Amino acid sequence: MNRLTVRLALAFSLLGGVPVVGNAWARPAAPVPQPRAAGGGSMNARAVQDARPTLDLLITVRLLAELLDQRQLMLDAGASSALDSLLRPLSTARALPPSQAAALNSAVQLTLTPSQTLVLRQARAALETRAQALMVRARFAAPDGPLNLTLIRYGLMVPGGQATVQLLLGKQVNPFTQAGGQAALLDHLLALLKG
Numbered sequence: 001m002n003r004l005t006v007r008l009a010l011a012f013s014l015l016g017g018v019p020v021v022g023n024a025w026a027r028p029a030a031p032v033p034q035p036r037a038a039g040g041g042s043m044n045a046r047a048v049q050d051a052r053p054t055l056d057l058l059i060t061v062r063l064l065a066e067l068l069d070q071r072q073l074m075l076d077a078g079a080s081s082a083l084d085s086l087l088r089p090l091s092t093a094r095a096l097p098p099s100q101a102a103a104l105n106s107a108v109q110l111t112l113t114p115s116q117t118l119v120l121r122q123a124r125a126a127l128e129t130r131a132q133a134l135m136v137r138a139r140f141a142a143p144d145g146p147l148n149l150t151l152i153r154y155g156l157m158v159p160g161g162q163a164t165v166q167l168l169l170g171k172q173v174n175p176f177t178q179a180g181g182q183a184a185l186l187d188h189l190l191a192l193l194k195g
Helices: 003-013 045-069 078-093 100-110 114-137 150-159 161-168 183-194
Strands: none
Touching: 003 161, 045 100, 045 114, 045 150, 045 161, 078 100, 078 183, 114 150, 150 161
């Protein structure tokens, strides 16, 4: 072999090409299955879509509690009573199907006046902006391909973070009956509505 052939073969093998020694064309390498990472690109898109109404309800409950606590949202007695009667059953319901979560979220927003709805929407937009800013600064990686950025965004916005998002995927559990942040948040909101 001449020098040029040796150099080309060496460069090709160093750059990840076909190995110089052996018959590489005889048997192509089989892909090695990789484990799927939670929240990664392997997540079933249907499970994510099904969880969105419940995640949106969690965000609404979070924002209502924050806005009432900071006195940025003022409710009259009728609206407080209506919201209390809508949200109180969440503390004991065993399951929360996505359709019920979507209907409840709509009913909560219909209870508010247009100006109160605007305040809630502005708070939601600000929360989404903060989540987007965090996502821009973060470095995400998954061993199995691209990440599901919708899951990460919701994980930055819901109480309990990614653990709550993972809990809701593919299941119709009621996050407000689970021990932890959601139950405490709902209790806090109900106390503010009574208050």
